[in-house]
Amino acid sequence: MADPASLNTLAAIDPVGDRTGAVGHMDGPRGRRPRRTVSRANIFLYGTLLVVSLYYLLPLWVMVMTSLKGMPEIRMGNIFSPPVEITFQPWVKAWAEACTGINCDGLSRGFWNSVRILVPSVVLSIAVASVNGYALANWKFKGSEVFFTILMIGAFIPYQVMIYPIVIVLRELGLFGSLWGLVLVHTIFGMPILTLLFRNYFASVPEELFKAARVDGAGFWRIFLQIMLPMSLPIFVVAIILQVTGIWNDFLFGVIYTRPENYPMTVQLNNIVNSVQGVKEYNVNMAATLLTGLVPLVVYFASGKLFVRGIAAGAVKG
C-alpha cells in the first residue's frame, strides 16, 4: 500500500477514477522521482513529517491515555504517560452512566437522536446543494450569480446572529420544535459551502458532454440524473464528510430548535464536560469526547483516498 507504484495501479483500476474523466489525472503522487536511497533530502522529508505528525497525534494520545486511567493515577502522573493500570470504566461511565442533570445514562441517550438528525439532514442538504450547483454551473439564468454571491456572503455570517430570526421563520412555518425544523436549519447553513463545491465540480465537466445530451433532447433533470450524478461520486463523498462532521458536531442548533427528547449527543457531551460533579473527571470527559467524535472519525478513516480525490474535483477547478 505504501509503495508508490502500487498506489498508481490502484488508482488506475479504480472505476470511479476512470469515470471522473473530467477531473483530470488523479493517478498518484506527482513531484520529482522518488529516490530509494537514504539521502539527506529524504531524512529531512521524513523527519519533518514525523515531527509534524507528533503535533497532530499528541492530543489524541493524551485523550486516549487519559480515558484509560483512573482518577488517582491522573492526579499523580503526567498526562503523556501511558496508564499503569488500564481501566475501561471511564468509557462505560461516559456511555451509560454519566449524569447530566438528573438523567444518569450518559451519552447513550443522545446517540440515536444524533443519527435521526444526521441522516435526513445530510441527505436533504446534499440533494438541494447538488441541484443548486448543477443549475449554477450548467443552466445559468439571469440573476443566478447574484443569488450565489448572496449565498457566499452567507457563509461568513455568524450563526448566533441568526438564532432569533430563524426562530420566527420556523414558527411561521409551523416547524419550530420538530425534527424537520432542525433538518431545514442544517440544510440552510450547509448550503453556501456545498453549493460552491458542487458548482465548481459540475463546471469542470466538459461542455461537449452536456451539449451532446442536449442534442439528444435530454432536459434539466435527465442530464442531472443520468449523466452528472453517475460521475460525481467523489464530490458527494466530500459533501457527505463535511456535512457529517458539521451536523454531528453541532450543539447550538440541536439544542435550540428541538426538544429534550430529540437532543443530539453533543448536548450530553456538553453537559458531561461542563457539569462538574465535585472533581472534574478528566478520564470520563476524554472518553465522552472520543465517543462523540467516533462517527465522523470512522467516516474519515473509511473514505480517506476518496476524500482527496473529491476535494480535488470540487475545490481545485473554479
Next chain:
Amino acid sequence: MSTTHDEVSSLADGPSVPARRPVRFLRNWSAKLATVPMIATALVIFVGCTGWTVIHSFTNSKLLPKLNWAGLDQYRRLWSTPKWYVSIENLAVFGALSLIFTLVIGFVLAALLDRKVRGEDVFRTIFLYPFALSFIVTGLAWQWILNPELGLQSVIRSWGWDSFTFDPLYNARIVIYGLLIAALWQGTGLVMCIMLAGLRGIDEEIWKAARVDGIPTWKTYTHVIIPMMRPVFVTSLVLIASGIVKVYDLVIAQTGGGPGGASAVPAMYVMESMFSAQNLGQGFAASTMMLLSVVIILIPWAYLEFGGKKRG
C-alpha cells in the same frame, strides 16, 4: 418529486446551454424551479434575516426583539466599549496569523506528501483527523495540554527544566497564541488535503520542463506551481476566512474568553451582549459591524470572481 420535475423538464424549450444569449423569463425554467430552495434561502434567510438583524440594531431591544427606535445609540456604545476593541484586535491578530499559517502549513505538508512519500495515506489521515472533531473537543483537549499544572509545562519541569514556563491560556499577553495552536491543529488538515489535490492536478510535463531548464525545486514551486494553483488558494481562503469570522466555539471551550477577557472575539461579544447582558440591540449592532466588514471585503472579490464573464 422527481417525476413531476421530469415532466416539467420535457416541456422546457430549446437548448439553452449556459447563458450566452439573453434569456427570456420562461426559458430554462426548470432550472429556475430547481433552484427555488436556494433562492428562497438566499432571500429569506441571508437577506431577510440579516435585514431583520440590521433593523433591530437601531432599536433598544433588550431580552426580546422590539421596534423601539434608538437611532445610532447602540453603535455609539459599541465603539466606546473597550472590550469591543479588544475583540476586533484579537480577531485581527488571530485571523491574520491563522490565515497565513494555515495556508503555509497546509501547502508545505501537501508539498511534502506529494514527494512520493511512503505511507502517504497514514500521514494524510493523521493530519486530517482533527477536522472530524468539534471545537468543543479541540478546545478541551488543548486546554488540558496547555494547563500549567497538568500539561506540557509540568511535564517538562519534571524532566528537570524547572524554569520552563508555557502557560498561554493563563497569560493575557499570549493567550491568543494558545488559541492559534488549537485552531491550526484542527484546521490545517483540510487545507492540506485541498492543496494536495491541487498539486495532483498539475501536469507532470511542467515538472519535467522545469527540470530540463535546471530550475531548482523550490523555485519551481514559488514561480510556477503556486501561481497555477490560484483557484485552490481561493477555495482554501474562503473556507479559512469563513471559519475565522465565526470563531466562537473554540474560544468558549478553551478559554471562555479569559484570562480577564483577554481572548474575547467579536462573535463572543455578540453572544454575550445578546444573552448575558440581555441587550439584543447591542449584539445586533456588533454583528452588523461584523457583517459590514465581511461585505466590504467580499463584494469586490465576488465581483472579480463571478462577475459577468466566465473564465476558461
Next chain:
Amino acid sequence: MISVREEKIVRLTTSLLGATALCAATSASALDFEVTHWWTSGGEANAVSKIAEAWNATGNTWVDGAIAGGGDTARPIMISRILGGDPMDAFQFNHGRQAEELIEAGLLLDLTDVAEEQGWKEKINPPSLLDACTYEGRIYCAPINIHSWQWMWLSRKAYEDAGLPVPTDWDSFIDSADELRAAGKVPLALGGQPWQATGAFNVMATALAGEDAYLAVNRDKDAEVAGGPDYAKVFEAAAVARDFAMGSNVQDWNQATNMVITGQAGAQIMGDWAQGEFALAGQTAGTDYDCLPGLGEQAVLDAGGDAFFFPVQDDPEVTAAQKQFAAMLLSPEVQVAFNAAKGSLPVRGDVNLESVNECTKKGLDLLAAGNVMPAGTTLLSPDTTQQINDLMTEFWASDSMSAADAQARYAEIIANAD
C-alpha cells in the same frame, strides 16, 4: 455511594406521599412535564432530583431539560423556545429584573391565584423574595430557595498544613495569607468565570464599605459613592486579594470550591451554594471547613435565590399542572429536601430543617435577625451586570490595572446604569 443516594431517595419518596395528598386537589391526569434548568453540578443535580422525585410521585412525569454551562448557555435556549411557540412547561430563572420583559409580553403564567390559595404572602420570608416575583401586583414566579453571596469558606486542612490558625475575619485572613502562600497554598481560590470576580467584589463591598454604601451604588446608582473613599477601600482590598488569588488556574466555581475542600487553597469567597459541594465531598462544617458570613466583618446577607417561571400554554391541563407544580415547590417537604441538598435556605420560615449544620445555622440566625438586603439581580439590569463583570474579570486577572483605574471605570458604569 449510589446505593446511599438511592436509599435516601426511597426514604424521601415515602415521606413525600404526604405532600402529594396536599397537592392532589388540583391534580389532573398524568402528563409529561418538561423542566429546563442549569443545575448540573454535583450538589445542584442532587437537589433537583428531589424536586423531580416529588413531582413524579404525583403521577406526572418529569422530563429533564438540563443544560450545563450556566444561565448564559441556557437562556438563549429558553427564550428561543418561548418565542418559537413551543415552550417548556417550567423553567428556572433568576428572579428580579431578568424576566420583566417576558411578563410584559404576556408570555408567563400568572400565579396569583395559586399564591393566594397557598398563602405565599404569609409564609414566604423574607418578603422581598415574593416582591421579586411580583409585577404590577401579580405574581409570576415561585421562589424556591434563598441564596446569599456573603460567605467566605475556609479550609481547615490548608491552615493546619501550614501550621497557622484558621482566620476569623478578613484582616486575619490577609495577615496570614503570605505565610499560607509560603507553605505552597493558594490563599484565595477564584475561578475564571466572570460572575465569580464580580460576586467576590460585591461581598467585599458589603463587608468593608457597609450596607449603606453598597445600596447607594447598586440600588440608587450613586456614582459618587462608587467613585468615593468607601469604595476606594474596597478596590484597594480587591487589589490585595487579587494577588492572593494568583495561581488558582480553574474556571468553574465548584472547581475553586474543590481547591478549598482538598486543602490546596485557604479560602474562597462564594455564595452558600458552595455548601452543597462540601456536603457531597462528605465534609462537615466546623470540623473540615469554616464559614465567615460577611467575611467576618459586617454580616448582612443578600436574599437572592432561584425561582421557577411557567410559560403560558394553550392546554388547560398543562396550565393546571403548572399551578400544581408551583404549589408543590413551596410545600414543606420539597423545601426541606431540596434546600438541604443544595445548601440553600428554605423560602418559608415555618419549616424545620432537621439537622442544620453550623453554617446554615448562622445563615438562619442572620435571616431571623433581619440582617437582609435585596439581592443584586433585583437591583441591577443584566446589561449593567455584564459591564461590571467585564471590568471585574479584567481587573482580577490583570497585574497592571491599578485600583484607582478600576474604580474610575466602575463609577462610570454605575453612572450610566439603567
